[in-house]
Amino acid sequence: MRSETGFDYSLYERFPTEKRPDSEVEELNRIWRAPKGWARLTAVNNNYVGFWYVVTAFGFFLAAGILALGMRVQLAAPMQDFLGVDTYNQFFTMHGTVMMFLFAVPMVEAIGIMLLPQMLAARDLPFPRLSAFAFWAYFVGGTMFFLSLFVGLAPDGGWFMYPPLTSIAFSPGINTDFWLLGIGFIEISAIAGAIEIIVGVLRTRAPGMTLDKMPMFAWAMLVFAVMIVVAFPSVILCTMLLEIERAFNWPFFDALRGGDPMLWQHLFWFFGHPEVYIIFIPAAGLMSMMVTAVAKVPLVGYRLNVLALVATGFISFGVWAHHMFTTDMPRVSAGYFSAASMAVSLPAGIQVFCWIATLASGKIKWATPALFVVGSVVIFTMGGLTGVMVGMVPFDWQAHDTYFIVAHLHYVLMGGMVFPMFAAFYHWHGMTSSRALSERVGKWVFGLMFAGLHITFFPMHLTGLMGMPRRVYTYLPGRDLDLLNLVSTIGAFVMAAGILLFLFDLARRFRFTVHDDAGNIYGGGTLEWLPTGLYSTRSIPLVTSREPLWDRPQISKEVEEGRYFLPNSATGQRETLITSTVMAEPQYVQLMPGPSPWPLSAAVFTALFFLSLTVQGYAFAVFCGIVAVLSTLRWLWETDRPIKQESADIGGGIEVPIAITGPKSHGWWALNTLMVVIGMIGFMAVFAYLYLYGINPEVWSAPPPLGETAIIVGIEAAALLAAWGGRRFLASKEGRLAEDLPWMLEALAATLLVGALYLDVTGWLATGLEPTANGMGATVFMLSVLQGQVVVVAVIMATYLAFREARGIMTTPTNVTMDIVARFIMFCALQGMVFTFLPRVFPGV
């Protein structure tokens, strides 16, 4: 067999090895023990963090559902006064926002954090503290955001917050600021989770689990996380732009001053439509795994399914403007987006046919997960068909902003995400509960939800085609809308009854456990059904097929007896095995951090920082920001603690190194992913600059002189060289102390970047350009703001590096912290060159 890393495949023949002593299990239990009492909040293990994440996301689902019931009561009859117009506006805004931002994406991330380590047979995801930070940031930020509803400060501009409705002139209160700062912050948490998932799927798979043997859910989560990394920076940028416009009067979206409200729509929907697939793809991965278990046969068309996931991931980035067909788009470009909207249905169709073929080729046991799986295929297909209809421009002109769209999107999201999620709850609850849920009640839950969904949303197709617009708090009698709306309201309560029954069953039977779970109730064949503890599996198995438990039933016993990789703690610490990206060949042992209060502290104070900004408590915001940064640094301080042991026996006499640096390391992948995120924010900001120039070239003025530009770019190039040099000098110190030169070069690089930024900003100001003047000023200085953010981080990182060197924990010839700091500063320098050069030479008037 071809090797990816030079690994000798004959070593695999040593497994399964002899049975290992039970004392090693006791040691694993001791090392991975969870804190007790209130200290449990400092736990970072995926079993806890994943469970908390799922519970919180489900809580937001219930909360947003209650808002929906309120709206349905209001619309049950014409001219109702159950909700006032302002409250109704807040209700529909919060319903959409909470469902999309606080339920759908976090829920799939939560399921990923909970299932992936076990599914890949990793001890945990590679950055457990990052998972904990992502959860707490989401929990605290999301709760504060939701509570705004109870003090009348909830946003009311719709979940997509279009300016000019949301500009300061038309939304002067802080309701909109709650949305902008809250959502911007929560998206940071989603990106943190996505980085964790990308590195986890690519680097912590069990040996032998090649790309061709990866569970479909892992494939789906990989595509999902990559899409988040590409799409979410866009919404982070646009929320920043609108908040800065509102707070400091920089006219990005003000058409009278060279801005353009359409810029918001482009930036928002570049995130917003892929978001639908970001939600659907993980659910599709869950579906692919569940149809396999339901039909008891391998998935028909596994590779086609992978093709479909990747195709959906790409094509979904070409459909964003189909939300803008009724704006004044050029006809030809509307055609491109329409064509892409049709094209994206092809891979979705491939997946649906694979599921149907799998179900048809096996013998279905009609348990609750099977009902939800089949139900979701039916519902999703119906939603997909109306999606093709609204993908056609002339039809969309008629149906846009009517209840037809409400019906379409709910069929897609309920069939594409909510029903698969309920199927997954039933299918996988045996992993976390000591008792199984009731099958009889489960069937009632499905029946009520399935019937309720159609009763609620099918009539909306008709009310929409009859002309009822979305987001109206009431309607006039005598327009044939009364009965259909009443039916929809009844359906909503039927669906709610199903969910209430599910909650009743949960309360009655669900008992959280990490030790004595109910197990593999529905007969899945993948690794998450191996016996596990907080350390995941006792030993990490060698994977030879896609359903190892079906193909080698004795593997559970062998794993439990420690007859595979890492049967013990090779270093006496928390650790996991890092494998290669494609062929999953063992590469090295990663030391993992344990429980810590610092991710919690960092998340809470970051949330308070954003909340303080929202209520304009700037002094407190500064305090919270400083505490958040210090908490983050304290958390990181412990994560790069070199040990004397250089290699470890991972079982079968195979020795691998411990904690390496460079392109083979998992940290390298994580930093690269983070740089893609920051780079995407920069890319979208450059798009904003060019877009506004295309719309309003008349407000563009002359840039600073070229000589000045050359000096600034030269300084940034020097910073790049200094950062690179710091790493090189450290490499030359093998066997000796690091001493001062490496960190001083990094500090010099960061200082040069500060100087370059200062010259850039003062250069523009000297031309007479002000950020409040027009669209050009706003976007030029926005590029400086973005560069300023990364330069501040670079300065903090360089200072942190100096502290580590002073404490004598900078190892030679390589050091993870040095690696990260130097590469980040080099990235800052490169970004600075682009941001300096582009607006000064284009258009160059």
Added chain:
Amino acid sequence: MSEAKNSEIGEPIDRPSIYRTLLIAFVIWSAHFAISYAGVLVFPDAGIARIIAIGAGLIAIAALLGQVLRLRAPRSPLALGSLGLAGAGVIFGTFPAIVG
């Protein structure tokens, strides 16, 4: 359940020729889409935008065919499928420039 039941026609995804082709196919689709849309943004009401899209479409199809020829026989169904799907997307996405 035996491993034989898991086996599918063609080479596994973990072969570089397969996963690279899978990515290249959709990168070509993305490039075609981006160039076509950029053409309309820069020249919103001009025929040149249509010419750019059609030209980009022809180049994209040629690139996809080039990828087909680079695949060694017997050609992987998965690689061919991804190139075919991307090709369908490119042709579909060029139509608005011809008839729109």
